[in-house]
Amino acid sequence: MSVFMDLNLSYTEDKSSLQRLIETAAQLGYSTVAINYTFELTKKKKEVPKPAQIKELFEQLPIVQGRSRPIRVLNRLTVVMSESSHFRSTAPEYRHFDILALQPTSEKLFHAACMTYDVDIICVIVTEKLPFHFKRGSVNGAIDRGVMFEISYAAAIRDSTMRRYTIANAVNLVERSKGKGMIISSAAERALELRGPYDITNLALLFGLTDQTAKEAVSSTCHSVVRHAETRRTGSGIVCTTKVCTETSDQQGAPVDADTCEAPAAKKHKTAASEGVTAEEGGAKATSAL
Amino acid sequence: MKGVSTQKKSTGYQRVVLKNSAPVLENESTRLSAVEFKQFIITGLKILYGEVGAALTFDVLKYDEDSRTAFLRVPSRGLVKLWSSLTLLGSYQDQACAFRILQVSPFLLALTGNSRELQLD
């Protein structure tokens, strides 16, 4: 299990309310959050938004509750896609963002998003009845590629009808994916729409997740998403830097050490972010070779 | 000398206690009495779980009006219901609110000894 994350805090123009949102998230015990910019290509003039610099928001990032480290803030772009032309995988504008998410609105696009598009998250619509059925094939394809599905809960707090749709759509998804590859995030616009990680773990039980997968939905699966995003941005993990320390290189040279150092790395997890793993493995090897 | 040791596995009986700081309201000046507080939670249960949910019995063991902190006790089979309805409660009399669950434990005694509350320096 890793730290708790909320990979969807809605971006608002109002700087102070955005600050409050992040502060509340830190207070609730989230170690990593992502500010979400939604991009919908409806009117032609619209351009891909530019993410705000985190440094401009905070002089000093708020401390995570009960910990001594500050919260980590990422930027994320969600592209709402009603036509396949809306998403250009190589668009340079996307490079400003740490995480890339896609919200397909039709079955065809959903399938395409699951199977081919190079994104990290596929958002599931929670504000209306699902316009299509999830196909097990598509869902499994996404999970195999390390692309995760996202359910956001803020809509469920706002309104009774949306609550029904949130639960129904989430249950439907869980039924298809068996709870694998699912993250739960807030999509909160205001601080009061945020809930603590344990609350979400409990809430996820309503969606049909088990204790274990519920907890993963706010922690390790999110971690995989971030890792997947890192790999995507670094070109399938070919370019990756690892810290190498020179002080004890004499000990590293011993053959026994080199072996043990490599062994655990080799039998590393075969998770979704498998590309990320290869990157690390390379790093570990580099270290031991020194 | 007797040395009897018995093991008990709790099943239906067990109670779960929640300590919650509740609710964080938009308008800080709103005051909530204990009865209103319980009524509010029942409303939340009714919204999410209907009349069946509203019939769930739970106790407000202690409620502090100033900090709006309460100790709730609920039979363990009702925990998920109560907790999730608190999570999804978003407004009180048309103003935004949020419940913050501070701790959940099968034992009331555990709520007074939470090491995470240890604040040094």
Place this chain on the structure above:
Amino acid sequence: MSVDVCEAPHCQLVCENSSFLDEENSLVSLVQQLHFNYKVSLLIPDCSSAPSHLDSVINSFSSFVLIKNMPVSEFIDKDFLETAVYPGSVCALSYRTRIGEDNCVALMPNGRLRLSLDRHSYHLLGIEGKVSKFRSKGRHIVSVDLTDSSMAPGGRGYDRLLSGLTCRLPLTSDFLLSHQQGVQSCLKSLLSRYDWSELRPEVSTKVLHQLTCPSDLGSCDAYSVMDWLGAVDAGISSSIGSSSSFLSTYTCPGPQRMATTALSISVSGFLLPHHVQILIMEVRQFLEQSSSPWASLTVHGFTDNVVSCCENEHGRLRGGVNFYTLLMSKGHDYKLLIVTGSHDSCSP
């Protein structure tokens, strides 16, 4: 309701009736095994002030230090090993780290260093460990016996651990450190290198008036006893409702009686089992002399502790609760209630 919403968390309560005079009683070993105690609370009915000798024991809980940003590799520093680990009696626990989320470290008085690491850190460290029992994805427990001969400075195992902790995984954390003989005198050199502060356990004494209590605590079932003690501790007893009240149906278990006064003392901080042991003896002695029919002592462990009772792994998903209650009555009998719970208790 469908199954998922009705699922009950389960948890075990072990109840043991025994006597202090019983040679084979497991109390001493249990107290000694729980190294990281956060809070001790004591409840004595029919008593308005603690006698001086009890008071002095309560105030004699040794102070502990909080060291900030200390690398874990300091624990295997040669000096530290010689002054603190080999003689035993040093206890350290990473502070402001959460089990299940962060990397947690604990050093036990018997010289065992235990690390709970996430997958990534585990691979970086490169020391063999076990997969966490609690199915937490990718969490590993690494346990090293620092008193082992291979872990002596210069040994192969030692070198590997050292290089792991200094080079591959330079883990730093805030630590709570306690030493039976007083931290400052023993660990001067260590402290001089870091930002630290000495802290005293916090003692709070409350005298409760007109406390409704069960007339025969021993015969009540364990759960109601625990509930009642908790209610007293949380200050709920004064507002206990009747069984028909709207707000709460909680009532004092069994036949009741009114105790005019009761003494409730709690000590919180980083407490050593050694002192808990002394306190238990003192309370025992006190009971024999005073008019109080019983006394209860509850010891809470640290929630984010890597180890629980008997050096088993402690995980929050299954063992969030870790505390025990000791009910002592006149005549050296006691009732021990240990919660070996398996519920993901929550405290965000």
Place this chain on the structure above:
Amino acid sequence: MVRIKSRYLLCEINVTDKSRLLLLDDRAVMTAVRTAVARIHGDYGAAQCIIGVSVKYMNAHTGMVFLRFPKRCYKLLWSALPFITCMETRGQKIPCFLNCLHVGGTIRTCQKFLIRYNTQQLHRLLPKCKNEDEKHVRTALLKCLLPGETRETSAEEADSEEDEVV
């Protein structure tokens, strides 16, 4: 291919005035079920009603309804059915209650049960008949047993085949 598992409930709509039964249709029943579930089980129940719940077949003459519920929550939804006291259709309120006769995993088993049930009903009614009519009833009964089975099956087997396959 994995099938979404469903449960089919065979229910009988009981009304005081049989003639008003004809006013009911699928939609009225569905709305009544949804409202009852929402009232009894709140938003959580209502959410379970959104996907995979439908009225598969309804006979307005006899008041027989096949309800289809997802298997994972059919007990929850079922528990709300007794609380239906009236159904609304075309601006009229028809007081009624639902009586659940059978729960099956496929429409086919439900249908088999329905035929057996109807036959039993006829047997029960038989002694009440006057002598002149007895013949008619007997023939009707026989028809129901043998040819009836094939007749009704053909109508509904198509239904059970289209069990959602995903």
